[in-house]
Amino acid sequence: GNFHDAVIKVFVEMYNKGLIYRGKRLVNWDPHFETAISDLEVENIEVAGKMWHFKYPLQNNETYLHIERDVDSNIVKEEIRDYISIATTRPETMLGDGAIAVNPKDERYTAIIGKYCEIPVGPKKHRRLIPIIADEYPDPDFGSGAVKITGAHDFNDYQVARRNNIPLYRLMDTKGRMRSDGAPYKEAASLAVNFSKGGEFSEAEIDSLNLVPEEFRGLDRFEARKLIVDHITDQGLAVYTDKEQPNGEHSEKIPFVEEKPIMQPFGDRSKVVIEPMLTDQWFVDTAKIVGPALDAVKSGKVEIIPNSDKKTYYHWLENIEPWCISRQLWWGHQIPVWFDQDGNQYCAINKEDAQRLAGSGANLTRDPDVLDTWFSSGLWPIGTLGWPEETQQMEDYFPTSTLITAHDILFFWVARMMMMQLAVVNEIPFSSVYLHGLVRDAKGRKMSKSTGNVIDPLDIIEEYGADSLRFTNAAMASIGGVLKLDMQRIQGYRNFGTKLWNAARYAEMNGAKPNNGNLPSPVENLNKWIMGETAKVLSEVQISFENFRFNDAANALYAFVWGKVCDWYVELSKPLFSSSNTKVIAETQETMGWVIDQCLILLHPIMPFITEELWSSLGKRSNLLVHENWPNYNALDLVDPEADQEMNWIISLIENIRSARQQMHVPAGLKIPLIYQEMTTEAEKTFERNSIMIMKLARISHAEKSNRFPKGTVSVSASGAIFGLPLANVIDIDAEKNRLVKTNEKLIKEISSMEGRLNNPKFVKSAPPEVVNETRENLEKRKEEEAQITNALKRLEEI
Structure with missing residues (x-):
């Protein structure tokens, strides 16, 4: 099937079931792109703002006794007022006020609830009257305790207006400019006053009213704001406060304007201030389809990793709003609804079907809006597999096991896929969801062009290779963490790739060839030990992958390949390859060939390019590495306790000697003596068997027994033995x-x-x-x- 056809079919089916509807609703409107956007596409940023305090005169100069009290109910101010004071950060929206709301428990305003006041903007003769209403929304302790209600341009006001049947007056056009359409302000204001006093009105009538006075029509909203503030101030309707003068001089009265930080909504793509806007949009009635998506996670049918993100998932779905799915864009899946000349709507797969529904005489026009990209993306699990046809792909791949995606689109995409698949085919689309962190810069900051910290992955790949970038991402992908992309880390993992390459070439030069996965049966403790270490890291990587701990898998592989294979096995193998014993050489060649192959197999999911290249170049293979079976040997079968103990003793001794040399600033290339006192029989045998390895890697000239350590000797311990490094003649202590x-x-x-x-x-x-x-x-x-x-x-x- 065709993906577009699947999207259209779902829309029509959901519409016919009453799950999709069209209605007026307050949406986040992006004036730059001239389209509605979802709540999750809005960035709320703290900016420096202002709060203006204005007077709304009471009708016919009516007065009341206004009393202010402190927290102990003592009267601190008492005066006769002929106005009610409000505070606003958006004076341009005052033109669309439908009421002033006060809390019913606020005794300051009890006497004027039900009265009318004037909006202090516009021609004096035609200033609009609005009612003073009681509602629980205003906080008596915040500001003046009175709130202007502009239901068409504020989400909180919208709810108050709906509760109290307050008209919703739209003030701006799609570009964020004050409206310039409609009848003159005088006529519109007269009708609005009639509506506010109980006159009957329809949504269409209210929407047609333009309550912007002629002098502000067509202005950008922020230009209009400045002029409206000046207009109110010139009319003497600003609230005034005292300005303190230096040296105790007489104070001056100035308009009361508070400078304060405010949360401003910006479009995450356009970066312009978002305008709450009352528009006709298409919605999914999510309340009717959210239940199964919630139950799927709560019942454990779908696992969300990390577990902490379940709370976020529950919060969003338990407080879900109708989903606005229409967008005013030129591209996308066009909404399959046609309107006739009377505004009746017909939803159908195509125009021919719509025409049959409307009748041959109807003149149909298609809705120009397109669907929100998350509506079509929400159908991805089935739409990409040929649904509604019963395809083999649907049989093989739906539902899938795991979805891997970023945590910031848990609601955008994951929750919507859950809701949509359950609503359309009544099946969960996946059984687990792994949410990875976002890639940020080295300091943990979000990447943005304005900050100048954007890193292009193609540039990284060009310089360091794709494997280095992939390994960096995996190594830093801790569950629930933030991925701080540090160029030094990437460079370090490129060096890791070089280290792997050199180890493989070393193995090849010493005759270590691929053995087609056959397990070696070594006799030498070094070879037994490295096989056990390989089995241990396989187990660790396996557990990490199964639990989505990709960072643990990557870090375990790094420690094994660099720390165990390159630093120790390769170095300790050199004496074995130099041996005259052909059996020891052959055994080491076979073991090293197997170990290098295991490194390539285990690293391949993270570093596919270098491992595939080495796999094919090290010998003839029956298949590509990507098709190789995952290892299935067990650590319990390959770990030899005696070999493990002996090699760990050797490595510990060499590390302790190296550490002492480094701390004492002994020149790196200088060979120095090693002395020892009494050793246990086991430690002595281990040292004698491996003395050549130890002295070579620890840069020791010779080893000898001594009854006591001379002055200037640094002690170095190992299990069952005490060694010393005589440094009196080596460094200036x-x-x-x-x-x-x-x-x-x-x-x-x-x-x-x-x-x-x-x-x-x-x-x-x-x-x-x-x-x-x-x-x-x-x-x-x-x-x-x-x-x-x-x-x-x-x-x-x-x-």
């Missing part, structure tokens, strides 16, 4: 002590400074999150460095 003490003092100051900043609530609260996080990370690094230097000083004290 006093100079080294002084160097470390100075370095440590500098580190302690840096640590104290960073701790002071992090313990300062003002810094933590006001500094950008990335700066605070960077400070925490640097503090941990400095503490690690300080600990290492402290250990080095302790070693020096010993000698």
